[in-house]
Each structure stands twice: as structure tokens, then as C-alpha cells.
Amino acid sequence: EAGVVQSPRYKIIEKKQPVAFWCNPISGHNTLYWYLQNLGQGPELLIRYENEEAVDDSQLPKDRFSAERLKGVDSTLKIQPAELGDSAVYLCASSLSLGMNTGELFFGEGSRLTVL
Amino acid sequence: QQQVKQSPQSLIVQKGGISIINCAYENTAFDYFPWYQQFPGKGPALLIAIRPDVSEKKEGRFTISFNKSAKQFSLHIMDSQPGDSATYFCAASSYKLIFGSGTRLLVRP
Numbered sequence: 001e002a003g004v005v006q007s008p009r010y011k012i013i014e015k016k017q018p019v020a021f022w023c024n025p026i027s028g029h030n031t032l033y034w035y036l037q038n039l040g041q042g043p044e045l046l047i048r049y050e051n052e053e054a055v056d057d058s059q060l061p062k063d064r065f066s067a068e069r070l071k072g073v074d075s076t077l078k079i080q081p082a083e084l085g086d087s088a089v090y091l092c093a094s095s096l097s098l099g100m101n102t103g104e105l106f107f108g109e110g111s112r113l114t115v116l
Numbered sequence: 117q118q119q120v121k122q123s124p125q126s127l128i129v130q131k132g133g134i135s136i137i138n139c140a141y142e143n144t145a146f147d148y149f150p151w152y153q154q155f156p157g158k159g160p161a162l163l164i165a166i167r168p169d170v171s172e173k174k175e176g177r178f179t180i181s182f183n184k185s186a187k188q189f190s191l192h193i194m195d196s197q198p199g200d201s202a203t204y205f206c207a208a209s210s211y212k213l214i215f216g217s218g219t220r221l222l223v224r225p
Contacts, residue, residue: 004159042122042205042215043160056212091159104150105213107159 002026004108006092012114018080021111025073025094032069033105034060034077035091043091043107049075079113087115120208122216129223135193137219139206142187146208149182151191152215154203163204164191196223 005024013019025032030051035043046065048056051072060067064083069075079086089110095103121140129135139149150165166173166180166189173180179192193200201223206216 040218042207042217044215045212048212093159103148104162104165105160107161109157109159 023092029094
């Protein structure tokens with residue numbers, strides 16, 4: 001069974017440019033997460049989807065970040081315009097829906113963004 | 117109150133030794149405490165998890181010890197192997213999974 005697939009794995013852009021990351025979760029997983037991982041830190045939740053609904057986007061900087069999961073399967077995370085401080089690894093994860101309690105999250109390998 | 121504090125930041129252990137990583141939390145609503153393992157260039161992967169109704173859970177060489185009254189939990193890796201060298205994250209959840217800052221473990225041959 002395929003795991004969580006993310007692309008691109010690496011992206012280098014100039015500041016103020018836009019960038020988009022794509023994620024395909026494990027088949028059958030209704031819950032999808034985008035996490036931000038800074039160097040030497042733990043992952044921090046940006047947004048969580050239950051099917052196509054964003055149920056927790058409280059930590060998403062909405063002035064420059066946006067996300068969508070239109071058909072409740074794959075998802076795109078966009079940054080426009082990118083800033084130097086956005087350099088990080090963007091992790092996508094998926095899980096079976098377990099109501100209010102999170103079970104095991106399955107992570108992709110991440111998309112490493114470098115903003116110059 | 118949502119933080120999970122993890123220590124040490126890094127750890128070096130000889131092969132065959134015991135690795136111990138500690139975490140502390142404040143939010144008493146947390147009811148799920150997993151540990152994730154992350155290798156360079158990979159995403160975190162679930163290693164072992166515990167719920168607060170038990171004080172210990174063991175899976176192979178990995179054991180979680182949980183102290184509800186102290187609001188602390190720890191990961192013990194027995195007979196540590198070079199292949200265990202990775203970054204370990206504790207986490208806690210009620211409705212959202214909060215990760216600690218990670219411990220970079222190096223097991224020397």
C-alpha cells in the first residue's frame with residue numbers, strides 16, 4: 001500500500017515568489033494534516049481537514065498561506081508571497097477519522113522549502 | 117498550557133546501553149501520548165503510544181513510562197543499537213496532536 005505522497009521534495013525560490021506543495025494521502029484516510037517543521041524542532045500543525053472541510057486552521061497564517069482539499073482526497077498548500085522565514089519542511093500526514101481523538105498519523109517525506 | 121517539553125535535546129549512548137528521553141506536559145485534558153521516530157530526510161513515524169489509564173507500555177526494546185500525577189512520560193530504549201540513531205519526538209493530544217521539540221539520539225557502535 002502506498003504511503004503519503006508529497007511533491008516536490010525540494011523547492012528553492014526567491015522571496016516574494018509563490019510556491020505550492022501537493023499531498024496525496026493514504027487511500028481511505030479521511031483526515032489530512034499539513035505540518036510545518038523548522039530545523040531542529042517538532043512539527044507544528046498548520047491545518048487539519050476532515051474530508052474536504054478545514055476543521056482546524058487556527059495556526060495557518062492566512063495572509064500568505066492557503067490550502068485546499070476540494071474533493072476530500074489530495075490537497076495543496078500554497079504560500080504567496082514567500083518570505084525568508086518560511087524556509088522549512090512542510091509535512092503532510094493522514095489518518096483514519098477518529099472523531100475528536102487523534103490516532104496514528106502517517107507522514108509523508110516532506111517538502112523542503114528554501115527561500116532566498 | 118498546550119506545550120510539551122522534551123529533554124534532553126541530544127543524547128549519545130553506547131551500543132547496548134539504555135536511552136532515556138523525558139517529556140512533561142501541563143494540559144490535563146491530554147489523553148493520548150505517542151512517540152514518533154524520524155530519520156533524516158523522512159517524515160516522523162509512530163513508534164509507540166500510551167493512554168493515561170496505564171503506567172507503562174512495552175513493545176520490544178521500547179517502553180513508555182507514564183506518571184499521570186507528575187504529568188510526565190518517558191521513552192526507554194533498551195539495548196540501544198546504531199540503527200536507533202534518529203530524532204525522537206514525544207507528543208500529546210486531546211483533540212490536536214502537540215509535538216515536543218525532539219531529541220537527537222546517536223548510538224555509538
